[in-house]
Amino acid sequence: MKYENDKGFTMVEILAALxxxxxxxxSFMTIFPQMSNLNSKTEAKLExxxxxxKELLVWKENPLPLNRNDDLENIKEDFVTKPGHIVYEYSHKEEPIFTYRVTCKKKSDLPTTQKGEVELYRIHIAVFKGEREISETFGYMEKTVD
Structure with missing residues (x-):
């Protein structure tokens, strides 16, 4: 008996397609966990x-905010590690998982002798989680010459 309708798929073709x-x-399913991991790392970095x-703004508005801030703990000052700079290290009481390291340059990058002019001091703020640096930012603090 011969079939005239040979237009269907064979079992081998179906198995090959599957x-x-x-x-x-x-291969697509292995991409999704990697994307999720990358998204969580990016979110932590942005935070x-x-x-x-935010910490840089606090330092710009109020140089040396460590003296009058009850919100901070574990404050350390270091004048020796980096010559020409003062290094402050501290953490906030409500955010104990992060440690802030603020490096301030002792001499102005824009020195002036004119009364009323502004001197700029370089500042570097690094955020640490444990011993690992997570993020950093740079800026300048202003000081008016008296």
Missing amino acids: TILGIIFI TISLAK
Whole structure:
């Protein structure tokens, strides 16, 4: 008996198509966990960049805010590690997971002798989680010459 309708797929063709689709599907599925991991790292990085910039604004508005701030703990000053700079290290009581390291240059990058002019002092703020640096930012503090 001979069939006249030979237009269908054979079992081998169906298995080959399923195998190819399975390989493609598995390769796409390995991308999703990597994307999720990358997104969480990026989110943490953005959060710490925001914290560093916020801390820079505090330092710009009020040079040496460490003296009058009850919100800080574990404050350390270091004049020896980096010559020509003062290094402050501290953490906030409500954010104990992050440590801030603020490096201030002792001499102005824009020295002046004119009364009423502004001197600029370079500042570097780094945010640490444990021993690992997560984020950093740079800026300048102003001081008016008396």
